[in-house]
Amino acid sequence: MKLLRVDMTTLQTRWEIVPEIYQQFGGRALIARLLLEEIPAACDALGPHNKLIVAPGLLGGAGVTTAGRLSVGGKSPLTGGVKEANAGGIGGDTLGKMGIKAIVVEGQPEQGQFHLLHIQGDAAELLPAEDVRGLGTYATSEKLQERYGADAMVISIGQAGEFLMRGAGIAVTGEREQRSNHAARGGLGAVMGSKGLKAVVIEKPVGKSVSFADVELFRNASRAFAQKLIADPKLGAQGGQHLYGTSSIVGAVNEMGSLPTRNFSSGSFEQAATLRGEHLREAILAREGNIGTRCMPGCVIACRNQYVDESGMPIVGTLQYETIGLVGSNLGLGNLDDVARLNFMCNDFGLDTIETGAALGVAIEAGLAEFGNVESIIALLNQVSEGTILGRMLGNGVVTTGQVMGIRRVPAALGQAMPAYDPRSLKGNGVTYATSPQGADHTAGNAFGARNEVNPLGIQGQKELSLKLQIIAAMLDSTGLCLFARPPIIANPQLMVDMLNGIYGWGWTKDDYDRANRDVLRTELEFNRRAGITKEDYRIPEYMREEPLAPHNAIFDVPDSELDSVFDTL
Ligand code: SF4
Known part of the structure; x- marks a missing residue:
C-alpha cells in the first residue's frame, strides 16, 4: 500500500x-x-x-x-x-x-x-x-x-x-x-x-482490487458477517434500522427523557410524534421518495432515506436522528419539512448539524430568533454562507456562540457540542462525553443501545460501560465498519480477526486485536496530554450538574472520581 x-x-x-x-x-x-x-x-x-x-x-x-x-x-x-x-x-x-x-x-x-x-x-x-x-x-x-x-x-x-x-x-x-x-x-x-x-x-479506479493473504479465510468470515447482519431482527429487511433508519429511536429517546429540547432545557418534546421514524417513513412513501437506500455499495442494512418535499423533489438524503434532535426538537421544531430544509442548508454550507443545531439553540436562547419559528431560524443560518459577523459566530460553534452572547447554558464538552442525548438522563453518554479523547461525540461510545443493561439514570456501571463502548468505537472507526453493523462483531470478535488476517496475513489473535483497539485510545489520550488538555477540560458543564432536566428531574451526578478512573483498566 x-x-x-x-x-x-x-x-x-x-x-x-x-x-x-x-x-x-x-x-x-x-x-x-x-x-x-x-x-x-x-x-x-x-x-x-x-x-x-x-x-x-x-x-x-x-x-x-x-x-x-x-x-x-x-x-x-x-x-x-x-x-x-x-x-x-x-x-x-x-x-x-x-x-x-x-x-x-x-x-x-x-x-x-x-x-x-x-x-x-x-x-x-x-x-x-x-x-x-x-x-x-x-x-x-x-x-x-x-x-x-x-x-x-x-x-x-x-x-x-x-x-x-x-x-x-x-x-x-x-x-x-x-x-x-x-x-x-x-x-x-x-x-x-x-x-x-x-x-x-x-476518478473511479478501473480493474483495481485488494489482494488477499488468505482469500478463503477472508471470504468465509465476511460471508458469515453479512449473513449475521441479514438475520438480525433489528438490522435485516424487517428491522427498525432498515425500515425507519436512525430516526427509529426518536420515540425511545424522547420517552427516556433525553431528547434535546429548546437548548437542552427539557428531555422530552411535546411534538416528538411528528419527528418519529414511523412518521418520517409514511411522509416519504406518500410523496414517492425513497426509504431503505444505502450510502455505499453492498450494504445489507440500507438504513438511509431520501427525504422529498410535497412535490416529490429531493431535499436531503438522508434525514438522520442526530439532525432531527439538534435542528428539530432542540430548536422547538416538530415538522420534518422544516428539519429537512435546515439539514440541506447545513450540508450545503458544509456545517456539522450537531454543532450548528446546538449553536442555534444557544443563539435562540439569547433572543436572536424564536424557538419553533423556522423562518427566523433560517434567516439566522443564512448568515453563515454570507460570512457576516453573526454567521461567523454561529459557524464557529456552540462554545463561541455562548461566549459572544453571554449564555451560560452551553451543551458542550471539550469545546464540542453534545449530540442528541442529554447526559443527565443517559449518564453513560455523559461519561463518554466527559472522558473521550474525541470530546462530546456519541460515535465514540454511545450507551443508548445498552439502556436495558445499565440504568441510564443511575451512576452504577456507567464507567465500565463507557470504557467498553469506547473500545468498540475505536475498532469500528479503525476498520471502516459502520456503527450499525457492530452486533455480530461484538458477539464474535473472531470474525473481524479472520477478516483482517485474511487480507493482511498478520496472524493476529483475539488478544492482538483487543490490544490494537485499546491502543487507539491510549495514543489519542497521549496526544491530548501533550496538547495540554487536562481532566478538567473534559468536564460536563456545571449547569448540567445543577439544573434538573424534565421529565425525570435528572442532573448529571457521576462523580469526578469516577470520570477520572474510566481509563484505569484500559
Ligand atoms: S453503511 Fe451504515 S449508514 Fe450506510 S446505509 Fe449501511 S447501515 Fe446505513
Whole structure:
C-alpha cells in the first residue's frame, strides 16, 4: 500500500511506501498514530503544522458489507485535541481499492489560495480551484462530477470550511441519491480550508482490487458477517434500522427523557410524534421518495432515506436522528419539512448539524430568533454562507456562540457540542462525553443501545460501560465498519480477526486485536496530554450538574472520581 503526501506550501504531491510504523493501522488508529508521530501536539490547529489525514479503514476496498467508511482527521480546532470523523459514501471503498492507505495534507499555501487535488490512477496533482470557490458542497461536487465523470468520488468543503469556521465538516459523495455524506464533527472542514484545499477528486479506479493473504479465510468470515447482519431482527429487511433508519429511536429517546429540547432545557418534546421514524417513513412513501437506500455499495442494512418535499423533489438524503434532535426538537421544531430544509442548508454550507443545531439553540436562547419559528431560524443560518459577523459566530460553534452572547447554558464538552442525548438522563453518554479523547461525540461510545443493561439514570456501571463502548468505537472507526453493523462483531470478535488476517496475513489473535483497539485510545489520550488538555477540560458543564432536566428531574451526578478512573483498566 502507499501513502500520498500533499504539500500545500510547495504545491507538490509525492507517493511513498507506507512506513513500517503505520502498516498495521487504518482509519482512526492511523490518524492517531500519525498525528502523535508527525505533528507538534500544541500546534495551531489551523496553522501550517497541523495535518489533514484522509484514510480508509483496514477493511476498505475489500468488499465487506458496511465497511467502506472514510475517516478524516487532524488536530481539532474545536477541542484542541485529536479528531477523527468518518463518513459513509464511496470514499473508503475507492481509496482501499487503489491501495491508498492515507492522503496526508501538509503545510499551508499563501492566504486566499484554494486548490483542488485530482487523483487518477498513480497521477496526483494540485489544480486551481477558482471555479468552485465559494460554492456549497452540492454545487461543488456536481460541477466536479460534470468535469471528471459521474463516477468520480468528490470530497469537498463548503463556505463554512473556506471561512475557517470551527463547526465546518467535510462532505463525501456516495451511492446514487446519497450524494451528501459528512465527516462532520470537530471542525475538520476548517482544517481542510486552512490548507487551501477546496476538494479532492478521485476518478473511479478501473480493474483495481485488494489482494488477499488468505482469500478463503477472508471470504468465509465476511460471508458469515453479512449473513449475521441479514438475520438480525433489528438490522435485516424487517428491522427498525432498515425500515425507519436512525430516526427509529426518536420515540425511545424522547420517552427516556433525553431528547434535546429548546437548548437542552427539557428531555422530552411535546411534538416528538411528528419527528418519529414511523412518521418520517409514511411522509416519504406518500410523496414517492425513497426509504431503505444505502450510502455505499453492498450494504445489507440500507438504513438511509431520501427525504422529498410535497412535490416529490429531493431535499436531503438522508434525514438522520442526530439532525432531527439538534435542528428539530432542540430548536422547538416538530415538522420534518422544516428539519429537512435546515439539514440541506447545513450540508450545503458544509456545517456539522450537531454543532450548528446546538449553536442555534444557544443563539435562540439569547433572543436572536424564536424557538419553533423556522423562518427566523433560517434567516439566522443564512448568515453563515454570507460570512457576516453573526454567521461567523454561529459557524464557529456552540462554545463561541455562548461566549459572544453571554449564555451560560452551553451543551458542550471539550469545546464540542453534545449530540442528541442529554447526559443527565443517559449518564453513560455523559461519561463518554466527559472522558473521550474525541470530546462530546456519541460515535465514540454511545450507551443508548445498552439502556436495558445499565440504568441510564443511575451512576452504577456507567464507567465500565463507557470504557467498553469506547473500545468498540475505536475498532469500528479503525476498520471502516459502520456503527450499525457492530452486533455480530461484538458477539464474535473472531470474525473481524479472520477478516483482517485474511487480507493482511498478520496472524493476529483475539488478544492482538483487543490490544490494537485499546491502543487507539491510549495514543489519542497521549496526544491530548501533550496538547495540554487536562481532566478538567473534559468536564460536563456545571449547569448540567445543577439544573434538573424534565421529565425525570435528572442532573448529571457521576462523580469526578469516577470520570477520572474510566481509563484505569484500559
Ligand atoms: S447501515 Fe446505513 S449508514 Fe451504515 S453503511 Fe449501511 S446505509 Fe450506510
